[in-house]
Amino acid sequence: MDANTDRKAWMSTLAKAPAELLSRLWADFGETPEFEFLRTPEVGGAMVRGRMGGTGAAFNLGEMTVTRCSLQLGSGEVGHAYVQGRDKAKARIAALVDALMQGPQADVVRATILTPLVDHLQTQRALRASKAAATKVEFFTMVRGED
Amino acid sequence: MYVAVKGGEKAIDAAHSWLAEERRGDTAIPELSVAQIREQMTLAVNRVMAEGSLYDPDLAALAIKQARGDLIEAIFLIRAYRTTLPRFGYTLPIETERMDCIRRISATFKDAPGGQVLGPTFDYTHRLLDFKLAAEGEVPDAPTRDTTPGPVPHITEFLNKEGLIQTEADSDQTPPDLTREPLELPAARALRLQSLTRGDEGFVLGMAYSTQRGYARNHAFVGELRIGTCAVEMEIPELGFAIDIGEVELTECETVNQFKGSKVEPPQFTRGYGLVFGQTERKAISMALVDRALRWKELGEDFEGAPAQDEEFVLYHADNIQATGFLEHIKLPHYVDFQSELELVRKMRAEATTALREAAECA
Structure with missing residues (x-):
């Protein structure tokens, strides 16, 4: 655990969050604070790498779309976002949340935005896992009657 | 002599308008949305992402709609789009x-x-057409079983x-990138x-x-x-x-x-x-x-x-x-190329005919 672990976790959550849910939670949070863009939302790609044989050296698998954005709040905190997909509004909200998480409102932001997002992602993950578990094969050996 | 030929703009515009109309099909049938393609033609979307080499289900679904379901055309659209994207970086290898x-x-x-x-596999299905799918209906929820998600x-x-x-073998070497070299x-x-x-x-x-x-x-x-x-x-x-x-x-x-x-x-x-x-x-x-x-x-x-x-x-x-790209380019105008071929064949035929006649006269 280092000082960045917490920030890494919330930025990762924001990157994977469904845009619609994030924007609804953001609207519920309230007023958009005063801010200035350091980098206006920009759509680009990242080259995703895999490992040969799953465990070996890296190879280039293909790209994914990513939108990034950087901004600074009136109170001075700098927020960054790198989020999956091409949603500029989502990147802006994610950067705002990142900036607010470094200021005095962190606890409120965590409770109203991040915790519901984490819960949502975990619920989705658990649902898929439980559907997969229902398709797990139970083998049984036939009695062959040879002895 | 090479003569530049212009023309066909009107024909091309009309062809593309008709293409758009054909893409829509019978307007009495509701139009497909991109979200419908993304959610219900998932494996086509997956193929377009894999071969288009760009992971973005919404874009792949849009490409399939635009390509009228021609997946190679859709892959082409995705490949063309991805060249316009600035490259933010290379990810860590996926574990x-x-x-x-x-x-x-x-x-x-x-x-x-x-x-x-x-x-969710096709394995062990009987590969019989399911006519129930032709009728609209609710799909029952898939069964679940308690489990703890984990690696x-x-x-x-x-x-x-x-x-x-x-x-x-593991190595820290930077892998070569087809999209760069x-x-x-x-x-x-x-x-x-x-x-x-x-x-x-x-x-x-x-x-x-x-x-x-x-x-x-x-x-x-x-x-x-x-x-x-x-x-x-x-x-x-x-x-x-x-x-x-x-x-x-x-x-x-x-x-x-x-x-x-x-x-x-x-x-x-x-x-x-x-x-x-x-x-x-x-x-x-x-x-x-x-x-x-x-x-x-x-x-x-x-x-x-x-x-x-x-x-x-x-x-x-x-x-x-x-x-x-290479295969289909041969259907595009090659008038000048072909003209030279045509002249060459005519010339060779004339020479062959003359040679034959002379041979007949000598005999």
């Missing part, structure tokens, strides 16, 4: 052992730890513990894998099938096939540390192949590897077989002259956008 699997089967170990999980170990690693399978031979395995994962499914399948039928036979078992989602991590320069920038669904196939050993290696199993965006298991298995066939040199095997062992043949013909 597939941390995949949240929805499917994970092994043809080699019945009792593999983690179990055989079938997932599932790679099956080949159990063989690796005994030293029975070749260990994958043109393909040059001989290609490193990293470049071959990049080329195969975006290669045409039909072509890679045909190559893989040829190895099963005896061209460079390398009898493959599916050691493991898994489908699921993996987080994608990237170092962010502004931050100085890595974050997840999203997650992708992947299909991974590891084959276990017989290997009698060589001068430098004891008898052991070897691997073929397939990793493809989306739920694309036919492609992932095919990729693993072709990967294994192309490894003959490093494993000290004989070159049997089989197409699947010939990296120049495989890699230069696997890309359906290159192939279709």
